[in-house]
Amino acid sequence: MQTTEWNDSLETFHYNMISEFSKTLEMFSLNTTESQLFVTLYLSEDPMTLDDMKHALGKSKTAMNNAVRTLLDYNLVERVWKKGVRKDLYQAEKDLYDKFMRAYVNRWLEAIERQKSNLQQIEKQFANEPSKHNHQTNEKLQEAIKFHNTLEDVFNDLHKE
Amino acid sequence: MQTTEWNDSLETFHYNMISEFSKTLEMFSLNTTESQLFVTLYLSEDPMTLDDMKHALGKSKTAMNNAVRTLLDYNLVERVWKKGVRKDLYQAEKDLYDKFMRAYVNRWLEAIERQKSNLQQIEKQFANEPSKHNHQTNEKLQEAIKFHNTLEDVFNDLHKE
DNA sequence: TAGTCCGTAAAGTTTGAACTGAACAAACTT
């Protein structure tokens, strides 16, 4: 039967995409479920409810709820409203590259800034101590800070493309 | 006593550096031990043996052996030879930024290439099926492949800076 | 050749991330 065949092949396609494409998304520091869920939403023609997702991935509602919330945090997914539907509806954001890069770079920048300030804290504390005369060691600290500055520059540039 | 004070403060410094700096290195997809080990080697004036590392981090020799080997794989550490010393000696590579970026970008590029070819495989297989007429779905696949191409370009550029 | 030292492999243990099911609270329906 034509319709069944069509559905089978579409399902296989979705299955393969979830399986393969999600691997790339995991590299953006998403875990397996978050990645799979994004691909699912990405491929879906319509926005999905938690129950839809639950069935699509065969996992618990709690798992879906957690995953979709971190995807929301990263701005990779949005909640949409549809008249007459009580359940929350979610869909993948457009602009795959833009959204993922932005989420990724932001997290890098936040982390780098935090870490740099930690190193500068060590620097201060270290400056008051007798061991400040250890040039060798101090140089390493300076290089580490410079390392963070360079990373900051590189990731800032990634935003502006 | 002057010397003791000096040593204490140096030890505190190393401790803080291992604790803080390693967090940044973990973002390059190194695990905790690998990151801590790199910082340890980085701060050390002399190359270290497995036993040195073991004492420095308070972990087993096997753990050190594993960690140092993945650091070698990523070209972040090198083995050096010293006359009269039987144990293997390791030291951190110079050029912090250069080495880490290279290791990181390489792993991204390898993964992206692999994933892209997987998607192209799906594309082929999909082209032979009746469902090829589903334009909506095919567009998604094309966009996903394009996504990989863009990533490839971006990370290639990172190498050339 | 026997004995020691060192790196690596193998087997078993620990620990944390991810997942599930049950319970709860807010919003809606009747």
Next chain:
DNA sequence: AAGTTTGTTCAGTTCAAACTTTACGGACTA
């Protein structure tokens, strides 16, 4: 007001990654 429906919280479980201990094999030494 009572009863559903839906998202979220919490407590307990499962499983894979990281770690340790023990054992092994090759290289040096006496």
